[in-house]
Each structure stands twice: as C-alpha cells, then as structure tokens.
Amino acid sequence: MAQLLVYYAHPGHRHSEANRAMLDKAREVSGITLVDLYAEYPRFQINIDREQSRLLEHEVILFQFPMFWYSTPALVKEWEDLVLEHGFAYGHDGDRLSGKTMMLAITAGGADEAYSASGYQRYPMRTFLTPLEQTAVLCHMTFATPYVLYGALRAQANDQVEPHAAGYARLLQALRDGRYDFAAAKELDVVTAPDLDQLIEA
Numbered sequence: 471m472a473q474l475l476v477y478y479a480h481p482g483h484r485h486s487e488a489n490r491a492m493l494d495k496a497r498e499v500s501g502i503t504l505v506d507l508y509a510e511y512p513r514f515q516i517n518i519d520r521e522q523s524r525l526l527e528h529e530v531i532l533f534q535f536p537m538f539w540y541s542t543p544a545l546v547k548e549w550e551d552l553v554l555e556h557g558f559a560y561g562h563d564g565d566r567l568s569g570k571t572m573m574l575a576i577t578a579g580g581a582d583e584a585y586s587a588s589g590y591q592r593y594p595m596r597t598f599l600t601p602l603e604q605t606a607v608l609c610h611m612t613f614a615t616p617y618v619l620y621g622a623l624r625a626q627a628n629d630q631v632e633p634h635a636a637g638y639a640r641l642l643q644a645l646r647d648g649r650y651d652f653a654a655a656k657e658l659d660v661v662t663a664p665d666l667d668q669l670i671e672a
C-alpha cells in the first residue's frame with residue numbers, strides 16, 4: 471500500500487467534461503487523499519504548512535489538471551513556488567521529499583499527432599513537461615510517466631471520456647495498492663487508457 475495524494479486543479483471546473491468525469495471517478499476510490507486546489511484556495515492563499523504536512527504524509531503525489539498554455543493552471547505553479555521551499559524540498563538539508571514519486575494526469579486539447587515535430591504543437595508532450603520533471607528530480611523525487619488524454623475537447627463526442635475516467639480510477643487504485651508497474655510505464659513517453667492493461671497487475 472502506498473499513501474496516495476491527488477491534487478486536482480481546474481479553474482473552470484463547472485465547464486469541464488474530461489477532468490470532471492475523472493474527478494467523479496477519483497472520488498469513488500477509497501483510501502486516497504483528494505485535494506481540490508481551486509476549491510480550497512480560491513484566493514490563492516495557500517497554507518504552506520498544511521501542504522508540506524500533506525506531502526510528508528504521502529508517498530505518491532499526483533497532480534490532475536488540464537494543460538493550459540503548455541503548462542499547469544496558475545494555482546499549481548503558485549503551489550510549487552510556495553510549498554517546495556528551500557531547505558524543505560531542495561537545497562541544503564532540503565531532502566524531505568526524497569524517495570517520493572510525482573505523477574501527472576493531464577488532459578490536452580491537442581491531438582496525439584499534434585504533439586510531434588511534424589505536428590502543429592511542434593514538440594512532443596514530454597518536452598512541455600520537462601520543467602515539472604526537473605522540479606521533481608531537484609526535489610529528489612521520481613517523475614513517473616504521465617497519464618494523458620489527448621484531444622480532450624472532442625473526447626466526449628468521441629466516447630473517450632468514460633474509458634479515460636474509468637482507467638483513471640483503475641490507475642489510482644493500482645497506485646494505492648502498489649499494483650502499478652512504474653518500471654514498465656517508464657518505457658512509454660505517456661500512458662494512455664489502453665496502456666493500463668499491461669501496467670496494472672491483476
């Protein structure tokens with residue numbers, strides 16, 4: 471069993487399709503900690519002590535958010551800026567997150583093919599995530615392969631939201647229970663719902 475902390479961050483939750491469905495599924499998973507960052511900090515007044523305590527109490531830290539301008543929604547950045555303090559997360563004696571895992575669950579409007587050198591986004595998804603990956607590494611954490619839904623704006627019409635959300639619940643349960651094969655996932659650039667069968671032990 472691994473203590474799993476899920477940070478959900480969507481400033482437009484009431485208009486969301488993909489993340490809303492994922493969050494609804496996540497709420498049904500017992501034995502995990504789920505934090506809705508925008509609901510908890512609508513004025514961006516992040517309680518640093520509370521967040522650092524949460525980090526210390528969990529082993530796997532997962533951020534779920536829609537990709538906004540090739541990055542996180544602003545409150546996740548604010549959380550990083552304030553919570554990952556020198557002396558706590560990095561720098562001299564800053565080893566409190568050592569050995570923990572950071573994982574992302576991202577929805578992106580762009581299609582899979584768009585995120586390539588020949589596509590209109592011009593770079594693979596992982597290139598846009600390198601700041602987060604390096605943040606994890608600097609904080610002595612392992613950066614796990616992200617769980618991604620591409621084409622999120624058309625996903626509802628394409629009947630992809632439900633399988634992605636159901637896969638998300640399976641993923642969270644597997645992370646909680648220590649049944650997720652991080653090493654096999656590391657071979658992939660991103661994990662999508664169909665990949666989960668080969669990554670989750672029965």
Ligand SMILES: Cc1cc2nc3c(=O)[nH]c(=O)nc-3n(C[C@H](O)[C@H](O)[C@H](O)COP(=O)(O)O)c2cc1C
Pocket residue numbers: 480485486487488489490536537538539540541577578579580581622623
């Ligand atoms: C302000 C803003 C910025 C966005 N930036 C990106 C982006 O950089 N790349 C991308 O693929 N999609 C981008 N999108 C599309 C969102 O990722 C997409 O609307 C979201 O993943 C859909 O999930 P939801 O149904 O939960 O809202 C952006 C959307 C908004 C509103």
